[in-house]
Amino acid sequence: MTDLEEQFRTLDRLDAPDLWPEAQKRQPGTRAPTRPRHPLAAAVLAFTVAAAGVGLAIWAFRGPPPAPKPRPAATPGSERIAFAAYFNGRWQIFSVDADGSDIAQLTDLSTDQFYPAWSPDGTRIAFSAQGGDGFMQIWVMDASGGDLERLTRGRAWNYLPQWSPDGSRIAFVSSRDGNEEVFVMNADGSEQTRLTDDPDEDLSPAWSPDGDRIAFQSNREGNNDIYVMSADGSQVTNLTNTAASGEFDPAWSPDGTRIAFVSDRDGDPEIYVMDEDGSSVSRVTRDAAHDRSPAWSPDGSAIVFESDRAGTVGLFVLNLDGGTVLSLTDVAEACCPAWQPGVPQETGASPGVAVTRCTQVTTSGDFDGDGTTDEAEFIEVASGSVSCDRDGEVFENLSSQEVLVRFGSGQTLEQPFTDCQGGLCAYVFTATDLDGNGRDELAIDLTSAAAIGLVEFYRVDPDGVRALVIADPGDPPFVRPGPAILGGGFDSGVQSPIVCRVNENGSRELISIHAENVGDRLSGPWKVHTTTMVLQGDRLVVTSTGDAESSFPETTGIPSFSKTSPFENGCS
Amino acid sequence: MVQDALVTAGGLEQLYRDDGARLWRALVAFSGDRELASDAVAEAFAQAIGRGSHLRDPQRWVWRAAFRIAAGELKDRGRFRPPLADPGYEMDQPPAGLVAGLSRLSPNQRAALVLHYYVGYATKEIAGIIGSSPATVRVHLSQGRKRLRRILEEQDD
Numbered sequence: 197m198t199d200l201e202e203q204f205r206t207l208d209r210l211d212a213p214d215l216w217p218e219a220q221k222r223q224p225g226t227r228a229p230t231r232p233r234h235p236l237a238a239a240v241l242a243f244t245v246a247a248a249g250v251g252l253a254i255w256a257f258r259g260p261p262p263a264p265k266p267r268p269a270a271t272p273g274s275e276r277i278a279f280a281a282y283f284n285g286r287w288q289i290f291s292v293d294a295d296g297s298d299i300a301q302l303t304d305l306s307t308d309q310f311y312p313a314w315s316p317d318g319t320r321i322a323f324s325a326q327g328g329d330g331f332m333q334i335w336v337m338d339a340s341g342g343d344l345e346r347l348t349r350g351r352a353w354n355y356l357p358q359w360s361p362d363g364s365r366i367a368f369v370s371s372r373d374g375n376e377e378v379f380v381m382n383a384d385g386s387e388q389t390r391l392t393d394d395p396d397e398d399l400s401p402a403w404s405p406d407g408d409r410i411a412f413q414s415n416r417e418g419n420n421d422i423y424v425m426s427a428d429g430s431q432v433t434n435l436t437n438t439a440a441s442g443e444f445d446p447a448w449s450p451d452g453t454r455i456a457f458v459s460d461r462d463g464d465p466e467i468y469v470m471d472e473d474g475s476s477v478s479r480v481t482r483d484a485a486h487d488r489s490p491a492w493s494p495d496g497s498a499i500v501f502e503s504d505r506a507g508t509v510g511l512f513v514l515n516l517d518g519g520t521v522l523s524l525t526d527v528a529e530a531c532c533p534a535w536q537p538g539v540p541q542e543t544g545a546s547p548g549v550a551v552t553r554c555t556q557v558t559t560s561g562d563f564d565g566d567g568t569t570d571e572a573e574f575i576e577v578a579s580g581s582v583s584c585d586r587d588g589e590v591f592e593n594l595s596s597q598e599v600l601v602r603f604g605s606g607q608t609l610e611q612p613f614t615d616c617q618g619g620l621c622a623y624v625f626t627a628t629d630l631d632g633n634g635r636d637e638l639a640i641d642l643t644s645a646a647a648i649g650l651v652e653f654y655r656v657d658p659d660g661v662r663a664l665v666i667a668d669p670g671d672p673p674f675v676r677p678g679p680a681i682l683g684g685g686f687d688s689g690v691q692s693p694i695v696c697r698v699n700e701n702g703s704r705e706l707i708s709i710h711a712e713n714v715g716d717r718l719s720g721p722w723k724v725h726t727t728t729m730v731l732q733g734d735r736l737v738v739t740s741t742g743d744a745e746s747s748f749p750e751t752t753g754i755p756s757f758s759k760t761s762p763f764e765n766g767c768s
Numbered sequence: 769m770v771q772d773a774l775v776t777a778g779g780l781e782q783l784y785r786d787d788g789a790r791l792w793r794a795l796v797a798f799s800g801d802r803e804l805a806s807d808a809v810a811e812a813f814a815q816a817i818g819r820g821s822h823l824r825d826p827q828r829w830v831w832r833a834a835f836r837i838a839a840g841e842l843k844d845r846g847r848f849r850p851p852l853a854d855p856g857y858e859m860d861q862p863p864a865g866l867v868a869g870l871s872r873l874s875p876n877q878r879a880a881l882v883l884h885y886y887v888g889y890a891t892k893e894i895a896g897i898i899g900s901s902p903a904t905v906r907v908h909l910s911q912g913r914k915r916l917r918r919i920l921e922e923q924d925d
Contacts, residue, residue, distance in 0.1 A: 200913060203920065204886040206863045207797055212789035215806055216781060219813035280903075310903050332907070353911060371911065375874060397874060399904065415876070418840065420899055440836070442899025460899050463829070484825075486892070488901045502901075509892060509902065531903050741818075 275493070275538035276339070277500055278302070278312035278321055279511055282529035289323050291339070294493070294500075294513070294535070296524050302341030311356050311532050314339075315383075316363045318536045322347070324355035334368055336383075339536075347385035358401050359383070360427075367391070367401035367410055378412050380427075391429035402446045402455075403427070404472070411435070411446040411455055420444045422457050422474075435474035447490045447499075448472070450537075456480075456490040456499055467501055467514065476662050480514060480614060481521065487512075491535045500524060500533045518596035519614030551595070552578045561627025561636030563656035568604025572638060572656070574613070574625050575600055599638075599661050607658045615640070615652065615663070631731040632704045637664065655734060665735045705730055705739070780816055783826055788813075790887060791834055797882045798875075799838050800867050808838040831883075832897045839875055839898075869919040877912030880905050 276291040283290075283301070287308040292299040303309050307326040314321055319339055324332045332355040334348045348354035352372035359366055363383060370379045373390070376397040381388040392398040396416040403410055404424075411424045417434065420442040425432040436443040441461035448455055455472055458465050462479065465486045470477040481487045485505035492499055499514045511524040511533050524533075556574045563570045575598040601609040627636040630653065638654040638661065653664045699705065706729040728740045788809060795805035812834035816826055870878045879898045883889045889897070891905040898905070 200881070200885050200916065203866045204797070204882070206866060207793040207886055210793050210796060210802075210863060212792040213806055215788060215792070215810045216784045216813070218806075218810040219784065219817060222810055222814035308906075310906075326910075353907060355907065397876060419836075440840070444899070444904075445901060458901075464896070465899070486896055488895075489903075504892060531901075 275318070275536040277491075277511070277524065277533050277535050278314065279527075279530050279533040280310045280312065280323075281527045281531075283527075287531075289321065289337075289341070290527070290530075291321075291536075292525055294524075299525060299527070300340075302337065302339075312534045313357045313359055313366075314534050314536050315359050316361050316537055318538060321534075322357035322359060322366055324357065334366070334385075345385075347381065348388070354379075356400055358403055360403050361405050361407045367403060369399050369401065378410065378429075391425065392432070398423075400445055402448050404448050405450060405452040411448060413444040413446060413457075422446045422455065424472075433474075435470065436477075437474070443468075445489050447492055449492050450494055450496045454496075456492060458488050458490065467499060469516075476660070477665065478615075478663050480516065480519075482615070483521075489532050491533050493535050494538045500535055502531050502533065516614060517612050519612070520596075553598075554578065557625040559625050559627045559638070561629075561638070562604070562634065563601065563627065563636050563638065564603055564605065564658060565633070565635035566603075566605055570601055570603045570636075570656070572602075572625070572627065573600040574598075574640070599640075601656055601661070603658060605658075609656070609658060609660070611661050613640075613661070630704060630706055630736075632702060637731070653731075653736065662734075664731070703730070706736065780813065780826060783816075783830065784813055787827060787830070791831060794882050794886055795834060795838050797863070797867055797870055797886060798835065798878055799842055800871055804838055804841050808834045808841065811837050828893070828896060832899075835879060835897050836899075839879075842875065865920065865923050869916050869923065872919055873912050873915055874908075876900065876904075877908045877915070880908040881912045881916060884909055 275294050277294055278289060278291045280287045281290050286306070287310055288301060288305065289303040289309050289312050290299060290301050291312075302321070303323070303325075305325060309323055309325045310332075312321050312323045315336075320336050321339060322334055322336045325335050326332050331351060332353050333346060334354050334357045335344055335346050337344045347357075347366070348368070348370070350372060352370055353376070354368055354370045354372075356369040357366050358368070360380075365380050366383055367378060367380045369376050370388075370390075371377075373393075375395060376399055377390050377394070378392045378398045378401045379388055379390050391401075391410070392412070392414070394414065394416045396414060398412050398414045398416070401410050401412045408427055409424050410427055411422060413420050414423050415421075416423075419439065421434050421436045421438060422443045423432055423434050435455070436457070436459070438459070438461060441459055442465075443457055443459045443461075445458045446455050447457070449469075453472055454469050456467060456469050459468050459479075460466070464484060465488055466479050466483070467481040467487050467490045468477055468479050480499065481501070481503075483503065483505050485503050487501050487503045487505070490499045490501045493513075497516055499516065501512055501514065502509055503512050504510075505512070505521075506523065509529055509531060510527060511530050512521050513524050514521050554576045556576050558571060558573045560569050560571050562568065563572070577596045577598065597613045599609075599611050599613045603609070626639045628639055629636045636656075638656050640652060640654060654661050655664060707727070727738055728742075729736045729738050731737075791812075792805050792809050795808050796802055799805055799808075812830045815833055816830050870881065873881070876898055880894050883894045883897060884891075891902040891909065894900075894909075895902045895905045900908070
């Protein structure tokens, strides 16, 4: 038997070059397709630094906002959540009520079991079991762990089962032809048919609720993306199409309109939701941990997922209405949850419980471009009777947040806002026309306990508020990851003002400034990072980044920026 | 914050001193190409320097970035370049057989095996680097291990 560890230790015989000098002098991104440096970058930097140095109003420095108080997860029905957990040295299948109670072990086999999947009537569970020969095979059992039946055989990996919505078939992944492909079989294991045929790996099939399509992940274009195909394997479409990030674990919402998935486009795996055609992508978790394996609640109001945010990999429930996340179980190592289908439950506040709506901040602009003024409000909703002091901020019993827009046309839009994850939010809430097309965008500061000064931009349409997409590295034109990428998650504690500049030719640029103390005193010296962006469609494309040191010679303390006028020049 | 900035400035160089050679060798095993490995390491650290104190976990970020850069470059070239194509690679060195064997695995299997057996990462950490889930990494590891053993044993025959 070949000792692999010994084989890999031979790599130590390779003499590694010293690449640190090269890394220090290297301009990041020089390998990738680049775009000429923006000619206005130097002028922009001078302008922004001057603006910051002269016109600074003090932004009262607050400590990190208090952590949001948890609220109940989505009102659970009688459904259970199946999952795999590491117990007594092996991975076995368990189930638990959606409120975290009544945990039960369903399998007690000598090998590892993963990937439970409920039949649409909620009575059976398909799962993957590793056999004595090392290969995984698909089995089914009833919801209590009895009546075991094996569906696949052979010297290949058969795993990741997903039941069709009518219960007649099961999609799964098999390596029988040399690499992972999506297959489908009848629910009794007969008529196993290959749906995908590609030299790369196709994984994680997920049926659309109407049974017509199957979403899956594939690295056929070099990195993992979410694809969708007809249920017969034809008409394959790449829904995410990102060159620089991985997208995986698709899960179709029960109403068929949305797909939850995982992406690491912002640095670490988070749960995202997009429309079923790949549009309107929004991030629904925001945590430094790895969030994966989303599965929808039957009523579509919540998503259960696995995350290592508590140290070990456990299961959490995200309430999409309020953005709150609660731990489902305290099982130390758990993965791959699946929510039992069931009758949708009524959600909302319990009868008799008062709810207080506090308008924290308002702004006005022309979001739909019809020439009339639209009014936007950021509303915090608290359970019970609380006062709306302190500019409407709710410090206790915060249950959810909303954006309300009253359009000049008479239409009203009221939408839950989950990007703040239940934390304090919207210190900046401003309308601005980033691209000069006559339609304002909405800037919202997503300050949270984890990061201060994040401003993200949203497009406001009569049917919804959607985050603008920051272009990915590698997207044309090339975006170089820099220290002040908008919404990128820097956490040094100094505010990042956003300045909008209108150039002489009428073009508009968005400039993000981030000051970093690189000295040993509060007075500095400071390094000022700037990032210049333009809006192209729904994408904010970074055109240049720059650094300048010691830019606050007159400053004796932490440089501060204006809360009320983040858009210093022209775009407001 | 002042402390953070100071720690970060020297911290990345220390990270390079601690991890740079290991990362480079892991990338040689992953790509079969010393030049590509050098480029990916230098680029990943250059990007980390550019991000300064904003990286939450510089070590994890650098490993992930370097493997992504290398994987992207391999894709652009149209697959794994066998060691013979690299004039700087001395084929009589023992890792040559291993690298040749790895070249016959899928990129994810290759990355999982290198990160597990050479670097010692657990499945969760590997998942973070290659952008997959721990459960899937376990599958890549199990499958890749079996295939690599068979390939290496064939080489010995």
